[in-house]
Amino acid sequence: MSVDEVGRWPLRIGSRVLRRFVETRELTLLVLIVAIIVGMSLASPVFLSLANFRAIAIGMAPTVIIAVGMTVLLVSGGFDLSVGSVLALASTVTALLLLSGASIPLAILGALALGVIIGLANGIVVTRIGVNPLVATLGSMSIARGIALVLTEGFSLINLPPAFGWAGRAEILGLPFLLWVALALVVVFDLAMRHGSFFRQLYYIGSNEKAARLSGLAVDRVRTLAYMLSGLLAALAGVLLASRLMSGTPTAGNALELQVLAAAVIGGASLRGGEGTVLGAFLGVVFVALINNAMTMLAVSIYWQMIVTGAVLVVAVALDMLVRRGDE
């Protein structure tokens, strides 16, 4: 080992640890989240309360569920703008079915099936016909929202059977059922994306589609399934939201797709595909939810919140780019 090398040792190790830290997005986010919690606990007495945390958890549960599907898609190089509309459509369809006398399981299954079908349509249009995912899902976003509004003439559907509200109200071990569902999905899909042989294929496809095809992966089928999963999870979020609000709301989830995308990207997913983890996207959602909550606590106006969320997104992605460039 030359003198030159010896001199570089401590610096090299130090910068490696630092880089590893910045590179592991989950870790960075976790630290930021803890920092917000500590900071806010000092700044506001109401922040660190069970009631506030419960409100945050219930509020973000649908976003987390949708973010799981979005991450799976982003990793495969896909993209889904229709999730917010599918959530609204699923919530109104559940309500409509219930009001027309269908049993609760049937109403839920109907809404979930609809989500899968929209996902399938997205997948086919993107993979078989080759329409750009942005355009394809922009179209289905508009169509799904339109159907929800046509079905309800723009009104919320209320007077749902009381038993349907169970999922939205229930608590297990002191935590809201909604949160349990969201956490279970995060854990299952995070592990599946890391170790499952089916879900690993998404990384290959997103990283180099041509090579994935030549390596014998069923690229179109896997990508279509990813769209179906995204549709299914968006519909599930819609059903749970309907249960919590005890109404079918055609205007729910407006601009949710952008929030979810922002959270997934903050969590380390890339719009170019091939990168991202479900855990990262989850932490991204938590991070954004906490920032919004903190700003509400500090009585920052809702308009400013939008500006801050946008700025956080750009800064997160810009930092990521800088780290990568330094890495060559």
Add this chain to the structure above:
Amino acid sequence: MAAPLLELSDITKWYGTTRALGDVDFDLKRGEVHALVGENGAGKSTLLAILSGVVAPDKGTINIDGRAVTIDDPSRAQALGISTVFQELSLAGALTVAENVFVGRAPTACGVIRWSELRRRTQQILSPFGIEIDVGRPVDRLPAATRQLVEIAKALSLDARILLLDEPTSALTSDEVAALFDIITRLKTRGIGIVYVSHHMAEVFQIADRITVLRDGRRMTTRAVPETSIDDVVRAMVGRNLEIFAAATALVPGPVALAVRGNGAKGNSRHLELEIRFGEVVGLAGLMGSRRSELARSLVGLQRPPGGAAIEIKGRPTRLRCLRDAMTRGIAYVPDDRKAEGLFLSMSVTDNFVVTALRRFARLGWIERAAAKAAASEAVERFRIRVPSLAAAAGKLSGGNQQKLMLSKWLASDPAIIVIDEPTKGVDVEAKREIHKEVRRLAAAGKAILLISSDLPELFTISDRIVVMREGQIVGDLPTRLATEESVMALASGTGHKHEGEAA
């Protein structure tokens, strides 16, 4: 004497904990071809990247005409008269040949591109290579060899004083190499200095005036060509003597694994008859435009067989509609473009290795990391793939090491029939021998192998039979021991007599 055209001293470059270059001195005189050789990962491309402003050295100075310069970005390199042909082609695929050659410098009139002038000048630049192509065609529709020629033409058109060529001939056939050497000789008389990186020792000794050997990022030696020999250079590269690998081809091949039957099929007069047996290596030779890659791709379901030929697998007529059809029948295809078609550059070495065998490494849908890593590390060892770690992204390996990784990835799927397009593109002498040995070992284990290579000596080293294609037809099929390089070239270019296989 005047200062040399280019002088580098003490150049050092680290990538993380990998030292790509350590205190390297290098110089280039006017009108000289200075070859840079070394094993895969020795640091050759890194040195050129520093000279072309793509990466910055950690230490060291660069002098041009005796004056110190900093080359901190590619446009600066261009301004200094340095022009580069990179190892990994860097053309914009969707743009036309002409636009690529004149990127950013298209002739204009009042800000409007003069397309006809652009085309004319491009044709002018390409003409010395004897390639006739429509310069209005998008680059990604061209075969690899033509793309490489376009890349070279582009670098030449910059009127550089210093030309850096990183493995410029890896996809070229001998005629094209000869054309390139003519051009290089002409450039030399104009006082242009050329740095020439290659793994082909014969080429290096033919064209270079001096040779510098790099090993592990260190300069081992610099010699004038008349005073050294291939053996000396190879010894300096690998640190010991290499014995020549002679393939053992004394085996009796098994039943026919893969056959193409295109003789007169459907009123087609093209001759396209080919049989590959288990246990043999068939080499497919041909010049550019012989459509041999097309034939290879049709054997693995990537396109229809040329001229409506029929394909038989293990004696049964089969229609392959896609690559998966071929894979389920035990056929593997190793593409010739490692970057675009072979590897997942942002993913780890292990991930790249297991992709073709995800199912084999999975139990109940769960990938067994430990098994995958163990298999990847075994392959890395066997093929001497130089990697910083198994977790490093494939894109960070040197070109030749990427090639080895791609090959090993395919062998991991344990196919019965293997179609390989240019297996040793950009691979150093020692690794090339390892790959040749591996191909022979696979044949000995009963696999059927079809191998395409522009490197004739390579075909002669590992094939049992050599099949020659010209203009979409098979014009010769002869046992390697009866073939000579001259007879194969004559068949491929259409100047020779027809051979045995043709009789049928």
